[in-house]
Amino acid sequence: MARNKYPEETEKKILDVAEKLFLGNGYDHTTIQDIIDQLGGLTKGVIYHHFSSKKAIFDKVLERKYGNEVSLRLDRLEGLTGFQKIRELSLMTMRATDHQMLAYSARTLLSNPQMVGNQYKTAYETAIPLMKDFVEEGISDGSIITEFPQEIAELLVLSTNIWLAPLIYELSKKEILHKLLFFQQLYEGVNFPLIDDEYIGACLMMYEVIQKKIN
């Protein structure tokens, strides 16, 4: 396959192949060479023309997948209250096992401080503003009672992305459950009863899928 006039198509091919490999073998166990081998003659030079590194390909795969998923999910929230939207979005995210497995396959990235820092930055730029909108919707429709929409949004995103996620590999199922029970108490204390048996079940199921896939 020679470099073609349609860079978007080449990029799409690279991303498709990379996504399949990342999903099958995990980020850590996929090399740039593995990706090239599946691209039928595309050279390393062409790949590096489009992406600076394996990490750059991975980021783009996640971004593409996540972007599609989020719009699909947001469509399915129509007609719900603000509180229900947050709850449903949390459940849908945990049940998107493909996406979770992809993200968690990058064990070498997760344990990297730079990655945690980037998660933090992204949280404040995208996820927290989205959550805050839902909290404010919930305040308007009466499904949420709080004087702290910004802080609730921060708690929602930071507790998941910064507090729980980077620890997933370190903890046993029992420890994850223990942490979830603490989060349940934490959320209830600020009058935001997000975490119930269904939420805990979805989180533990996600945890099992990840552990099974990775180990």
Add this chain to the structure above:
Amino acid sequence: MARNKYPEETEKKILDVAEKLFLGNGYDHTTIQDIIDQLGGLTKGVIYHHFSSKKAIFDKVLERKYGNEVSLRLDRLEGLTGFQKIRELSLMTMRATDHQMLAYSARTLLSNPQMVGNQYKTAYETAIPLMKDFVEEGISDGSIITEFPQEIAELLVLSTNIWLAPLIYELSKKEILHKLLFFQQLYEGVNFPLIDDEYIGACLMMYEVIQKKIN
């Protein structure tokens, strides 16, 4: 001043001068050249022999200062309950305005994702284990009632170092107070009434000192 036989002394001189400059003008407004100018003839080469960068000097200044402070503070906690130890240590830390000003003078570092990631790593390596020991002491002496010593320790450190600290520049005094009131509710919900008027007062005072110094 020629390179001498006593590298520790040279290092100490560099750190003393750098600390004074960082404290006076802030990290962002201090250059390596400023440090050299105050060292009476020490060359750039000698500095770089000891430290790879301005950031490396800063890290060492903080580490030296913080290390000394922590042992001083721990000495003053003798005889207190586990809960009181955590409370006193929090108050002492917020009141250590020299140290806080030094840390917060590095605005260019604070807003950097890498720095947040490093804070996270340090939190789990040092601050959280220390806090967990105090929580467990509190459970033994009856001053703390919780089934979640690890999670309380994580909440203590993450809420301060990862949630509140990097936002200090972004928020007005009113917004800081609002966040503290949310934290108060959050902590009370998990049966850990850390934040009262005295705590809020100390935090707002620290905030004022930082803002006044920096702006």
